[in-house]
Amino acid sequence: MQLFLEQVLNGIAMGSIYALVTLGLALVYGILRILHVAHAAVYTVGAYIGLLIFKLTGSLILTFLGGMLGCSVLGVLIERFVYFPLLKYPPYVPLIGSIAVMLSIEELCRLIAGPYILTFPATLPFPEIHAGTITISSILMAVYCITAGVLIFLWYISTHTEMGLAMRATSQDIPIADAMGINSHIIISSTFIIGSSIAGIAGILVGIYYNQVYPTMGAVPAYKTLALIVVGGMGSVPGAVIASLLLGVAETLLIGYANIPLPRDALAFIAMIGVLMWRSEGLMGSR
Amino acid sequence: MNAYVITIATIIVINAITVCGLNVIVGYAGQISLGHAAFVGIGAYSAALLSTKAGLSFWAALPIVIAICGFIGLLLGLPSLRVKDDFLAITTIGINFIVEAIFLYIPFFGGALGIGGIPRIMLFGMKVKGLVFFELCLVFLVLVLLICWWFTRSWAGLASFAVREEESAASSMGISPMRFKLLAFVIGTAIAGLGGALYAHYMRFISATDFSFPVSISLLSMLVLGGMGNLWAPLVGAVILGSLPEIFRPLVDYRILFYTVLLLLMIRFQPAGLLGEDSFARHVFSSVLPGGKK
Amino acid sequence: MNRPLLTVTGLSKHFGGLKAVDNVDFELFPEEILGILGPNGAGKTVCFNLICGVYKPTKGEVILDGQRIDGFSTNEIANLGVGRTFQIVKPFSSLTVLENVLVARGITRYNSLSKVWSVWQSSAEKKAALEILEHVGLADMANRKAGLLPLGYLRRLEIARALVVGSRIILLDESFSGLRPEEIGQLENLIQSIRQDGITVLLIEHNVRVTMGICDRIVVLDHGRKIAEGEPEAIQQNDRVIEAYLGRRRGKDAA
Numbered sequence: 001m002q003l004f005l006e007q008v009l010n011g012i013a014m015g016s017i018y019a020l021v022t023l024g025l026a027l028v029y030g031i032l033r034i035l036h037v038a039h040a041a042v043y044t045v046g047a048y049i050g051l052l053i054f055k056l057t058g059s060l061i062l063t064f065l066g067g068m069l070g071c072s073v074l075g076v077l078i079e080r081f082v083y084f085p086l087l088k089y090p091p092y093v094p095l096i097g098s099i100a101v102m103l104s105i106e107e108l109c110r111l112i113a114g115p116y117i118l119t120f121p122a123t124l125p126f127p128e129i130h131a132g133t134i135t136i137s138s139i140l141m142a143v144y145c146i147t148a149g150v151l152i153f154l155w156y157i158s159t160h161t162e163m164g165l166a167m168r169a170t171s172q173d174i175p176i177a178d179a180m181g182i183n184s185h186i187i188i189s190s191t192f193i194i195g196s197s198i199a200g201i202a203g204i205l206v207g208i209y210y211n212q213v214y215p216t217m218g219a220v221p222a223y224k225t226l227a228l229i230v231v232g233g234m235g236s237v238p239g240a241v242i243a244s245l246l247l248g249v250a251e252t253l254l255i256g257y258a259n260i261p262l263p264r265d266a267l268a269f270i271a272m273i274g275v276l277m278w279r280s281e282g283l284m285g286s287r
Numbered sequence: 288m289n290a291y292v293i294t295i296a297t298i299i300v301i302n303a304i305t306v307c308g309l310n311v312i313v314g315y316a317g318q319i320s321l322g323h324a325a326f327v328g329i330g331a332y333s334a335a336l337l338s339t340k341a342g343l344s345f346w347a348a349l350p351i352v353i354a355i356c357g358f359i360g361l362l363l364g365l366p367s368l369r370v371k372d373d374f375l376a377i378t379t380i381g382i383n384f385i386v387e388a389i390f391l392y393i394p395f396f397g398g399a400l401g402i403g404g405i406p407r408i409m410l411f412g413m414k415v416k417g418l419v420f421f422e423l424c425l426v427f428l429v430l431v432l433l434i435c436w437w438f439t440r441s442w443a444g445l446a447s448f449a450v451r452e453e454e455s456a457a458s459s460m461g462i463s464p465m466r467f468k469l470l471a472f473v474i475g476t477a478i479a480g481l482g483g484a485l486y487a488h489y490m491r492f493i494s495a496t497d498f499s500f501p502v503s504i505s506l507l508s509m510l511v512l513g514g515m516g517n518l519w520a521p522l523v524g525a526v527i528l529g530s531l532p533e534i535f536r537p538l539v540d541y542r543i544l545f546y547t548v549l550l551l552l553m554i555r556f557q558p559a560g561l562l563g564e565d566s567f568a569r570h571v572f573s574s575v576l577p578g579g580k581k
Numbered sequence: 582m583n584r585p586l587l588t589v590t591g592l593s594k595h596f597g598g599l600k601a602v603d604n605v606d607f608e609l610f611p612e613e614i615l616g617i618l619g620p621n622g623a624g625k626t627v628c629f630n631l632i633c634g635v636y637k638p639t640k641g642e643v644i645l646d647g648q649r650i651d652g653f654s655t656n657e658i659a660n661l662g663v664g665r666t667f668q669i670v671k672p673f674s675s676l677t678v679l680e681n682v683l684v685a686r687g688i689t690r691y692n693s694l695s696k697v698w699s700v701w702q703s704s705a706e707k708k709a710a711l712e713i714l715e716h717v718g719l720a721d722m723a724n725r726k727a728g729l730l731p732l733g734y735l736r737r738l739e740i741a742r743a744l745v746v747g748s749r750i751i752l753l754d755e756s757f758s759g760l761r762p763e764e765i766g767q768l769e770n771l772i773q774s775i776r777q778d779g780i781t782v783l784l785i786e787h788n789v790r791v792t793m794g795i796c797d798r799i800v801v802l803d804h805g806r807k808i809a810e811g812e813p814e815a816i817q818q819n820d821r822v823i824e825a826y827l828g829r830r831r832g833k834d835a836a
Contacts, residue, residue, distance in 0.1 A: 035373065082555060091372055092319050093558045096511060099504050100551035107544040223384065223500065226377050234373060266388030269381030276378075277366075442690040443697045449673055449684045456671035458655040459633070459664070460746050461688035 002133050007256050008249055013140050015248020016147035017209070020202035021221040022228045022240045023154070024075075024195030030235035031170055031191045033091070034083055035226060037098040039199055040218035041105035042078075046071045046200030047207040047217060048113055051120050060122060067200035074105075075196025076189050084188075102218065110215040117214040120207040139209055146205060150198055151241065157194075158237075167191060223265050227272035232283055239283045247271060293421050299529035300424040301485050306509045306521035307431045308478030313507070314516035315435075315444060316471030317451025318368060319376045322383030323506050326476040328498030330356050330483025332390060335402040335493055345408040345488055349481070356480025357473045364472040368465060383500045390495035401494025408488050424485055428522075431478055436518055438474070447471050512553055514560025523561055586611045586781050587632070587750060592641035592651075594627050601627040603805040604641070609750070609783055614776055616796035617785040618816075620826055624805040625785040626668070629754055632783075633665050634658040646749070659688065664747025666739035668755040674728030678719055681727050681738055682710040685745035710745075717741045717771060733764040740771065744780075751775060753784035757791050769795050789826075793817065801825070 021043055028036040050067035054060070078101055086094040124142035128135060158164035169180070170187040178184050207213045228247060232239030250271065251264055262270075275283065309323045333355050337348035367378045390396045397403075408415040408423070415423055438444040446467045449457035454464045487493050509528045513520025531549065535542040561568040585608035594602040602624040609615050619625050630636045632643055634655040643651040650658055659665075664685075673681050683701055686709060690696035714720045717737040722730065727738060736756050743751050753772070757765055765788075772795055776782055786792045792799060793813040801809040801816060803825040809816055816822055 029373075033373070035376065082551070085555065086558065089558045092313075092321070092376065092507065093511070093554060095321075095376065096504065096508060097551060097554045100547050100554060103547040104544060104551060107547060111540065111544065223380060226380060230374065230377050262392060263384070263388050265384045269384050272381055273378070276374075437698075440700045440702060441698045442687045442701050445680075445684055445687055445701050446691055446697070448676060452673040452675060453671040455635075455655070456667060456673065456742075457684070459659050459667075460685045460742060461656050461659040461691050462684075463654070463656045463691070 004253075005134055007252050009134070009136060009140060010256070011249030011252035012245060013143045013209075013248070014252055015245035016143050017202055017206055018221060018225065018228060018248050019241045019244035020147055020150060020198050020205070022225045022232070022244045023150075023237060024199045025225045026229050026232065026235055026237050026240040027191050027195040029229055030237070031167070031188055032079075032083060032087070033235075034087075034094045035091070035098065036078075036083075036195075037095065037222055037226070038078055038082075038101040038105070039075075039195070040220075040222035040225070041102040042071050042074050042196045043199040043203040043206075043221065044109060044215065044218040045074055045105060046203030047120070047213045048109060048203075050200070050204035051118060051207060051213050054120070054122055060124065063122070064201060064204060067204050068197035071196040071200030071203075072193040075192040075199075079189060079192045102222065106215050106218060113215070115215060117212050119211050120204075120213050121211065122208045124208060143205060143209065146201065150201065154194070154237070163187075163190065220264075224268040227265075227268040231272050231275045236283075242283060243275075290417065293418055295529060295533055297421045297424055297489060299525045300421065300428050301482050301489065302506065302509060302529060303522045303525035304424070304428050304431050304485065305479045305482030306506050306513075306525055307428075307435055308475040308482065309506055309510050310475075310515065310517075310521050311435060311438065311471050311478065312475035313510060314520065315438065315451065316447040316468055318468055318472065319372065320379045320472075320475070320503075321376050321507065322379035322381070322386070322500070322503050323475075323479055324498040324500070324502035325383045325386035326356055326360060326479035327483040327486065327502075327506075328386060328390060328493075328495070329359055329476075330480030331487040331493050331498065332396055332402065332483075333480070334484035334487040335405050336396075338406055338488075339402060339404060345484070349484060352484045353477045353480050356483070357477035360473045360476030361469065364469050364476075368468045368472060380500060380503075383498075383503050387495050387499050390498070397494070399494070401492060401497075402487075403492040405487050405491045405493070407491070420489060424489075427481065427485065431481070432518065432522075434474075434478075439518065443467065443470060508550055508554075510560075511558065512550075512560055514562030514566065517560070517562040520560060520562050527561075583611060585609060586646055587783070588642075588644040589628075589632065590642050590644070592628065592631055592643065593639045594624075594631055594636055595639045600805050602631065602638075602802075605802065605805075605807045607800045607807065607810060609781060611781055612776060612779055613797045614772065614782045614784070614795055616792040616799045617783070617802060618789060618792055618799055618822075619802035622804070623802040623825075625802055626754070627805075628802065629665075629752060629785050632658075633663070633752060656691075659746050660692065662747060662749035663752065664743035664745065664750070665752040666736070666743050666754050666756050668758065670732065670735040670739055672727035672730070672735055672738055674726065676727055677724050678714065678727050678730070678738060679707065679710050679723040682713055682741050682745060683707070685742040686710055688746055713741050713744055716744070716774075718767070732759050733761065736760065736764075736768070737771075740768075744775065747780060750781045750783060753782065753786075755786055756784065757786060757788045765791060 021039065024039050025036055028034060028039065046067040049070040050063045053066040054063040082097045082101055083094050086097055124139060126138045126141040126145060128138045129141060158168065166187050167190070170184050206217070228243045229240050232243035247268055251267055254267065305323065305327050309320060312318050312320045330352050333352045334348055337343045337351060338345065363382055367375060370378060391399060446457065446462045449460070449462055450464045450467050458464055505528065509524030510520055512527055513524030531546055532542060535545045538545060557566055559566060587609035590606050592602055592605045593600065605628060617625050617628065627636065631638050634653050634657065638651045642649055645661060650661065673684060683706060686706055687701060690699065711720060711723060714723055717740055719734060719737050719741060722734060730738065740756065757768060760768065769791065772782060796813060798812055799816045800807060801822050808821045808825060809819045
């Protein structure tokens with residue numbers, strides 16, 4: 001029983017990290033209807049920038065801020081130079097562009113920082129919690145708290161600010177939002193800034209959690225997150241979060257506890273097909 | 288001709304064959320398939336198993352391989368083609384990952400070690416290799432091109448173009464969209480199976496990662512670079528993306544970066560492909576290419 | 582009184598709680614031009630789509646020459662000789678105008694396992710398609726890419742394709758919307774000549790004047806229900822119709 005609970009807790013942490021990455025993907029899809037696979041590269045870059053700043057300054061705050069800033073810039077650059085000009089073409093065109101960007105960035109990371117696994121020896125100042133026989137390590141607490149913080153922040157922006165309202169309007173219908181005086185391009189860029197910053201946070205968190213930063217670390221979430229936004233209901237942020245948490249727990253239990261050795265990507269897609277057969281628009285998609 | 292060039296050329300021709308299959312699905316019928324490598328893999332593994340475990344010759348196994356791929360294409364196409372665009376894209380990605388996982392984890396398919404010792408193709412009592420193998424692949428390519436060309440001239444092809452352009456309008460003219468999407472899909476996967484069989488007998492050793500998702504992207508990129516829907520696009524794309532890594536070989540460490548950046552530039556500035564209507568290549572070479580876009 | 586070609590009885594379509602079409606009955610007789618009128622949201626388009634097979638009725642039946650066709654798919658209904666146009670034009674953009682019509686001509690081949698593999702670029706087919714283009718006045722556009730044509734021509738292309746398919750009935754979906762005055766006149770003449778060829782026409786339309794001008798009979802819908810049916814003069818004076826279009830007024834105004 002104790003092992004089971006510990007695995008569930010690990011699964012929730014895994015799911016939280018997936019949620020952070022998938023969020024960005026859901027936000028971008030919601031607004032541009034583009035599958036932003038390159039988001040996984042943004043996440044990787046976040047980890048590298050965070051590591052660099054940490055090595056230089058030792059300050060966690062600067063690490064996270066720097067990572068968020070760097071990722072925002074990268075995200076906006078991708079949007080302006082790759083996606084925006086390709087919007088008028090059928091969807092597989094920006095998709096191929098996105099994959100090309102992801103591979104290029106991966107290669108650049110490899111060339112600049114080396115193919116080796118670098119360590120990220122930081123400790124996050126979160127307490128260890130003891131509940132009965134279960135110990136929740138400080139890093140697990142860090143993941144839970146940071147994820148919860150990000151989600152609350154997003155929820156607040158979305159429901160209590162003009163920006164959030166504008167974002168929701170633009171994601172419904174860009175021409176009409178434009179006609180109402182919303183500068184859709186600012187909204188689109190803001191969406192990328194928010195999504196990419198969150199990816200940066202996720203990259204740094206993962207780097208610290210596993211104590212590993214390496215060029216192909218983006219491949220882990222990259223394609224899984226596609227399955228997750230489908231399961232969640234394309235473009236639905238709450239759906240993406242729920243789907244991510246569920247997958248994190250399911251994966252961890254199946255692989256660690258029940259010993260099913262299937263590769264995680266395949267598991268995610270099998271789950272996706274299962275959910276789609278039950279409910280064809282995803283968990284929280286609209287018909 | 289030196290052996291190295293023949294190797295590259297053979298792989299290019301095999302790729303061109305599989306991309307022709309993709310062209311029928313994506314170019315002619317307008318359906319997104321991001322998991323084409325899975326069907327190449329199904330063809331390769333079928334050929335490998337039929338020749339190593341069942342002792343069949345390449346020629347005896349070939350019709351079975353094509354039938355298997357077409358049949359699995361039918362099974363997978365039925366649920367997948369009901370959904371559109373982004374859903375379809377992700378579903379085909381999922382198919383790729385799941386098929387690859389099956390090859391990797393079910394012992395019957397050799398697991399992580401794959402399948403080795405695939406015999407050479409025998410023709411008139413001779414082992415086919417080197418230049419002769421290349422020529423054999425060329426013959427198959429011509430055959431596949433003929434099939435694709437005939438498809439574009441048939442009513443089935445016209446129906447597929449209609450479904451690609453405006454599905455509901457096509458339906459109002461007696462065309463069942465599902466039927467023709469499926470038809471194109473099955474033809475495409477069957478052709479992919481042929482490519483896979485040739486690949487298996489060429490490499491003589493295959494493993495699951497030869498058919499992973501990045502390979503599907505590579506195949507789709509060849510098609511898009513050539514110009515989807517154009518008869519010659521698969522060949523143009525396969526030649527370009529097949530020779531580029533070799534051209535960049537001297538750059539050693541930077542070669543993958545150059546390759547991906549070039550892909551990015553090409554998709555960013557020439558998404559209709561080199562054979563597309565307004566392409567810079569057409570402006571440069573103003574002579575008319577045979578086959579034409581349909 | 583001859584037998585109706587198309588009969589709609591008790592036709593209803595509910596979307597959740599919304600009754601888009603509610604218990605509509607009417608008949609369409611051979612070689613007549615029947616118009617369906619109604620203000621915005623009256624349910625004309627939903628009704629149209631129920632007949633064409635785009636939607637399945639929640640209740641009621643659609644009967645074509647004695648055969649029930651409600652629940653059939655759009656391509657099955659097309660195979661029964663029912664052609665239709667689309668309000669938002671749907672040309673096959675990268676095909677030429679001639680090829681657009683040729684797609685429609687394929688209707689006799691798409692269901693035949695043997696014929697579907699035969700070649701479509703024969704001179705016999707091209708000649709037949711060209712004749713139809715001449716009928717609608719698009720013959721000199723035959724080799725232009727359909728995607729490049731302006732709206733007026735595209736509406737004619739819609740009708741050309743519907744003519745090929747519609748050996749018994751042609752359904753016109755707001756074919757007059759967005760047309761310039763001279764184009765409207767040309768289209769009116771075209772529809773009259775279609776009827777003279779012995780084809781039955783059912784049209785839904787927003788433009789009341791045009792509808793009154795060319796239809797033999799008119800059915801008026803409002804809020805999903807049929808509120809009037811009859812010849813144009815009678816409809817013009819029908820109080821409920823006037824009320825539906827103009828809203829309730831004190832006293833009565835002539836249309």
